[in-house]
Amino acid sequence: MARITAGIATSHVPAVGAAIDMGRTEEDYWKPMFAGYEFSKTWMKDNNPDVAIIVYNDHASYFGMDIIPTFAMGIAESFAICDEGYGPRPVPVVQGAPELATHLAASLILDDFDMTVLNVLEVDHGLTVPMSLMFGTPDKWPTKVIPLAVNVVMYPQPSGERCLALGKAIRDAVEQFDEDLNVQVWGTGGMSHQIQGARAGLINLPFDRKFMDDLVNQPEVLQYKPHLEYMIEAGSEGVELIMWLVMRGALGDHVDEVYRFNHVPASNTSVGHLILTPKENA
Template sequence: MAKITSGVGTSHVPAIGAAVDKGMTAQPYWHPLFEGYEHARKWIEKEKPDVCIIVYNDHASAFSLELVPTFAIGVAPEFQPADEGYGPRKVPTVKGHPALSWHICESLILNEFDITIANEMPVDHGLTVPLSIMYDQPEEWPCKVIPLAVNVVQYPQPLGTRCFALGKAIREAVESFDEDLKVCVLGTGGMSHQLQGERAGFINKDFDIAFLNDLTANPERLIQMKHAEYLRDSGSEGAELVMWLIMLGALKNPKELYRHYHVPVSNTGAGLIILDSE
């Protein structure tokens, strides 16, 4: 059967993708960040997941305010890189796993999660930057990808409790899929940052470090965190971190293997954590 063996939480800052694409990773500003990614790249090369479920938020590439699904899963055989402000990234086409995607959708919907099924969906930096963080610049991505887009842009966003429960339901769905697959779940977004208003540029390193710690030390605190706490303590865009809780819920007895944190990256705190799952 298929099995979720690991999880990764990572920022998906668009400037990280631009640094990769423009060959800027060795520059003094970027070197400390990418130096910390080397361990993660060596780890995933050894781990070799067959499929990565990437939990991310769309930035008006696939969806607009005219249509805002709370949770949407891509079931297509492939997903094209989308315009993300810098222009479409020159990265490989993202290859899907339709059989597992449809199985997860069926399992979730029959488990009373109202999932939007996306038969066609472009993917922007929210999804492709995490792939670049983990895999650098391959000619083809070494894994199949299942995109799971989460609304963290238009209020009301899903609560951490719902996201964690969704992760648990995804684990149940994957483990009932009758094919021998190794699956890694990536929760992306954040960490603390705010892009507008009087607090534009806000970063809270203490909040970010505490969040990384409590993914294993006190996950219940994170699961119960409300929207207002994210807004106050991590900035208006810090609520993206609820997507890490979907990743966390998909793991069994998670154990921290590696972490990396660096500030500033563009105007954010950038974090990465690798968790093992029994």
């Protein structure tokens, strides 16, 4: 059967993608942040999945304000790169996993998650920046991808409880797929950041660190954290962290922490990163 072997959490700051694309990763400002992902790129070479289910949010790039699904899954053979206003990122087209994705979508809908099923989808930096951080700049991405878009842009967003439950349902669905596949689930976005208004540039490292501690050790506490608390403590974009709960729910009750990294600043935001694996025999 297919199995979930790891969970990845990482911020998806758009300026990080621009720094990679423009060859600025060795500059004094960016070098410490990219150095924090060197372990991850090496680890990924030894633990490359057949399929990565990447939980991300679209930034009004493919979805407009007229249509924003709460949960949307791409089931296509491939996904083009969005033009976010300055041209598509110069990265490879993302290859899909339609058989597993179709199975997942059907299973989740039968589990009463109202998934929007996307036969056509273009992906933005929310998905491609994490791939660049984990894989570098290959000519072709080394894994197939199932994009899972979550609405964290427009009110009302899904609850943390719903996101954690979605991850658990994904785990069950993956294990029911009758093919020997190594599957990872990635939760992207966050950490504390606010990109506009009087509090632009807000950083709350104690909040970020506590969130990562709780995500590893007691995610059931985080599922009840109200969205208003994210707004107050982590800024208007801090609610992106609920996407990490989808990843955590997919790993089971207990995990091993392989790696953790936190860095400030990266384009006036806090960057957070975790690699987790399901605890054996737990």
